[in-house]
Amino acid sequence: xxxxxxxxxxxxxxxxxxxxxxxxxxxxxxxxxxxxxxxxxxxxxxxxxxxxxxxxxxxxxxxxxxxxxxxxxxxxxxxxxxxxxxxxxxxxxxxxxxxxxxxxxxxxxxxxxxxxxxxxxxxxxxxxxxxxxxxxxxxxxxxxxxxxxxxxxxxxxxxxxxxxxxxxxxxxxxxxxxxxxxxxxxxxxxxxxxxxxxxxxxxxxxxxxxxxxxxxxxxxxxxxxxxxxxxxxxxxxxxxxxxxxxxxxxxxxxxxxxxxxxxxxxxxxx
Amino acid sequence: xxxxxxxxxxxxxxxxxxxxxxxxxxxxxxxxxxxxxxxxxxxxxxxxxxxxxxxxxxxxxxxxxxxxxxxxxxxxxxxxxxxxxxxxxxxxxxxxxxxxxxxxxxxxxxxxxxxxxxxxxxxxxxxxxxxxxxxxxxxxxxxxxxxxxxxxxxxxxxxxxxxxxxxxxxxxxxxxxxxxxxxxxxxxxxxxxxxxxxxxxxxxxxxxxxxxxxxxxxxxxxxxxxxxxxxxxxxxxxxxxxxxxxxxxxxxxxxxxxxxxxxxxxxxxx
Numbered sequence: 001x002x003x004x005x006x007x008x009x010x011x012x013x014x015x016x017x018x019x020x021x022x023x024x025x026x027x028x029x030x031x032x033x034x035x036x037x038x039x040x041x042x043x044x045x046x047x048x049x050x051x052x053x054x055x056x057x058x059x060x061x062x063x064x065x066x067x068x069x070x071x072x073x074x075x076x077x078x079x080x081x082x083x084x085x086x087x088x089x090x091x092x093x094x095x096x097x098x099x100x101x102x103x104x105x106x107x108x109x110x111x112x113x114x115x116x117x118x119x120x121x122x123x124x125x126x127x128x129x130x131x132x133x134x135x136x137x138x139x140x141x142x143x144x145x146x147x148x149x150x151x152x153x154x155x156x157x158x159x160x161x162x163x164x165x166x167x168x169x170x171x172x173x174x175x176x177x178x179x180x181x182x183x184x185x186x187x188x189x190x191x192x193x194x195x196x197x198x199x200x201x202x203x204x205x206x207x208x209x210x211x212x213x214x215x216x217x218x219x220x221x222x223x224x225x226x227x228x229x230x231x232x233x234x235x236x237x238x239x240x241x242x243x244x245x246x247x248x249x250x251x252x253x254x255x256x257x258x259x260x261x262x263x264x265x266x267x268x269x270x
Numbered sequence: 271x272x273x274x275x276x277x278x279x280x281x282x283x284x285x286x287x288x289x290x291x292x293x294x295x296x297x298x299x300x301x302x303x304x305x306x307x308x309x310x311x312x313x314x315x316x317x318x319x320x321x322x323x324x325x326x327x328x329x330x331x332x333x334x335x336x337x338x339x340x341x342x343x344x345x346x347x348x349x350x351x352x353x354x355x356x357x358x359x360x361x362x363x364x365x366x367x368x369x370x371x372x373x374x375x376x377x378x379x380x381x382x383x384x385x386x387x388x389x390x391x392x393x394x395x396x397x398x399x400x401x402x403x404x405x406x407x408x409x410x411x412x413x414x415x416x417x418x419x420x421x422x423x424x425x426x427x428x429x430x431x432x433x434x435x436x437x438x439x440x441x442x443x444x445x446x447x448x449x450x451x452x453x454x455x456x457x458x459x460x461x462x463x464x465x466x467x468x469x470x471x472x473x474x475x476x477x478x479x480x481x482x483x484x485x486x487x488x489x490x491x492x493x494x495x496x497x498x499x500x501x502x503x504x505x506x507x508x509x510x511x512x513x514x515x516x517x518x519x520x521x522x523x524x525x526x527x528x529x530x531x532x533x534x535x536x537x538x539x540x
Contacts, residue, residue, distance in 0.1 A: 002289055019273050029540060066504060234307045235336075236306055262529065
């Protein structure tokens with residue numbers, strides 16, 4: 001059985017970007033889990049990406065897998081990309097290299113070191129001239145894109161753009177099932193508008209797909225598996241088929257911050 | 271600050287080897303922790319390796335890092351290689367792709383699928399013609415080498431060879447400090463013999479080094495750090511500076527088998 005995998009940033013300019021990244025001087029320990037290291041991307045770094053997705057920050061599953069958007073948010077993004085006919089030709093980077101701890105101060109978020117390194121990634125991805133559309137997930141990512149657009153390099157790049165509601169915003173914001181359902185309906189309406197805006201720009205879909213809007217709730221097929229070829233070599237299937245296998249466990253905030261507990265899902269061992 | 275990293279098996283023949291590997295049909299779940307996925311190597315896969323080290327099987331730190339020999343055994347091996355002037359031009363593979371659970375049956379150990387896949391790795395590493403010496407760690411690795419030597423491809427390869435005592439055999443075998451000390455003295459004697467046998471074959475050391483034997487106990491400098499460039503991109507420093515941060519925790523054997531608990535060492539967070 002073949003297990004395609006993602007080699008990561010092995011060629012320039014990505015190789016240098018993965019070897020030379022900002023640390024606590026740009027990402028203070030009080031606002032970011034710098035102790036777990038940076039996590040850079042998911043998807044194609046070979047110049048073949050047609051869509052760039054900008055997410056927010058990595059969580060615990062991403063920390064183990066060392067790829068971003070590998071959990072529930074990632075599966076919803078796969079569904080969004082698939083509606084645009086993009087099943088392979090995408091790349092995702094995050095607003096932040098490190099997992100957010102608490103909240104991020106505006107001065108940190110706009111810090112020169114943090115922003116200039118991210119701009120190097122944006123230039124690396126967009127410099128190929130292959131990207132046709134950019135999708136930002138949530139507010140911080142939208143700001144990241146706007147900061148880049150304001151640069152001379154950013155002004156030189158013409159791509160379709162949609163700032164969408166973050167894929168797990170309904171669960172983060174809703175206090176009960178009714179609120180989550182309402183926020184989900186709003187998210188899907190927002191995503192439908194993005195589909196309308198982006199679809200005409202995508203001239204090279206992997207799988208040409210008639211544009212079909214979401215309904216008012218998540219339906220069968222709206223969440224799609226993250227392809228095995230987006231993961232590093234040798235990871236077991238349960239790491240990419242579902243999340244929920246990595247938790248931060250501890251009796252107080254510091255213990256929790258220092259811990260990630262992995263559990264092989266039940267049913268994997270016979 | 272630059273953080274060199276190892277891109278892994280990105281070029282052929284290693285890319286195919288990392289995408290197409292045996293599973294439970296060769297590595298039964300009753301004898302191997304197949305549920306955590308295969309872990310392939312550490313070191314150079316670009317044809318520059320002058321020494322091949324064959325270890326036994328990966329443990330919990332290796333499972334997280336996805337590189338082999340990254341714990342105490344690995345640090346002792348780095349010291350051994352350094353005495354041969356090899357600080358960079360090495361590659362390590364294991365006898366087994368998966369972590370041993372309990373013990374391995376002879377029929378499994380010599381199974382056709384298990385052995386033939388390992389032979390593909392040996393051919394890939396040795397086919398470059400650059401390797402000048404092979405070191406096996408422990409009994410299973412020695413047998414792995416002997417099985418390869420018995421093949422037509424193995425017979426065509428002429429390299430210096432030393433089968434050494436496994437680097438952590440003293441701790442595994444000793445029941446108290448005196449026994450560990452005695453076993454350590456025996457190990458170092460065994461390693462000194464290997465140094466004598468291998469040194470003349472190493473025509474291309476990274477750092478020409480006058481041959482110096484070990485003493486009768488581990489001394490300052492005998493254990494060396496594993497270079498950051500042997501690890502995947504972005505891993506935090508504490509993951510390569512020490513081990514002890516990954517444990518298998520659980521109230522019974524199955525719970526323990528399903529768990530790996532990561533803890534950021536104290537002192538990393540200020």
